[in-house]
Amino acid sequence: MIQELKNSYGSLFEEELINEIIQVGTYKDVPAGFKLMDIGSYVKGMPLLLSGAIKVLREDKDGDELLLYYLEKGDTCSMTMTCCMGQTKSEIRAIAETDATLIMIPIQKMEIWTSKYKSWRNFVFESYHNRLNEMLHTLDSIAFNNMDQRLLDYLKEKARITKSKVIESTHQEIAYDLHSSRVVISRLLKKLENLGNIKLHRNYIEIINL
Amino acid sequence: MIQELKNSYGSLFEEELINEIIQVGTYKDVPAGFKLMDIGSYVKGMPLLLSGAIKVLREDKDGDELLLYYLEKGDTCSMTMTCCMGQTKSEIRAIAETDATLIMIPIQKMEIWTSKYKSWRNFVFESYHNRLNEMLHTLDSIAFNNMDQRLLDYLKEKARITKSKVIESTHQEIAYDLHSSRVVISRLLKKLENLGNIKLHRNYIEIINL
DNA sequence: TGCGATTGGTAACATTAGTTACAAAGCTTA
């Protein structure tokens, strides 16, 4: 854990802060698909992601989902931070996209470290900054792009996150993430296959050239 | 200015911080329609809004716009904050929706006050929190609602922001904000009029019952 | 091996939103 922590955050945080994190943080190892946080639940701690990817999504009143963005090594969840501080419920759901390891920081430390460590403050601000930009990007995608472009972006991002040319998703799962319907996604995927961008298989999609 | 500042921020900030703000802040009085910030421009200072409303919007590569949210008394622009700190260009455009008064804080003070004043830290965090939530709300609206619902929400919000039962916009202007076309908006507005929710006039819309 | 469940392909159709085109109504100003 210590080596992993230094590997991901060593250049960001000073030695002293790293040591504090080691002291109070709890190491967690979660399998792909594990639900780290749900809408309406209260937040107990703040996660620092060491490895793997976390999928952050939104749900509307009818239970329809929408993928917001992914968190990666070195990221944390800004939503969590604000929830911690404001003692409000979570507005989003977070699910491990791949197997992931992370360190949970007790929320009381948040406030203390924010006044004590400049590097922590910068990290928190930068994190907010990144999340806001990702939200902007998602919004752009929905507001300005057609579904075929969104699907293309989705496939690219998923391949990047999983570091693989093979996307292990069913059409239905993709439809959920993009808040569309299975039939529409199948249709557009078939179009991409005909263009030679991908190759379709049962339960996975092979990326040829995006 | 001093009275206005205490009125809007007196309960948030301690006396000492208020005094510092008075010392280093510049008072600004801008007319409705004034462009406070544009996409791609660098940010010189951080605004604290004293009165009026600021419209924050996004633009895509083709110049198509989309309204993100409004800022009101007591708000600041989180985008600005992150831009200041990261020295990156603005991702959004900000335009005074009504006549507005605000105080510009030199960006150097940001960093100093963040370590010096707990109330400032809380303000900054809370501000991020609010903006993230507004972004989520906008995203919900675009992803999960049809245009008629979005239009309804738009009219409600605009009436709230301007504190008026009369919305002084042309159909074309509304179409820009919602990233739609004039014909579509006219169509839906007419439907709302037939339902008795609004009354249409040239250059303004009267709200009957939303 | 065979049955049921899951997954994907496709057609036909419905709905929503965007586009083009044009006319009428209402301001503005020469």
Add this chain to the structure above:
DNA sequence: TAAGCTTTGTAACTAATGTTACCAATCGCA
């Protein structure tokens, strides 16, 4: 007041997306 601009209304059409329905392929497992 006539000419010209802006704004709004509306029809007809196109495009994109969503829905329903049904079948075929594949998989897991009894």
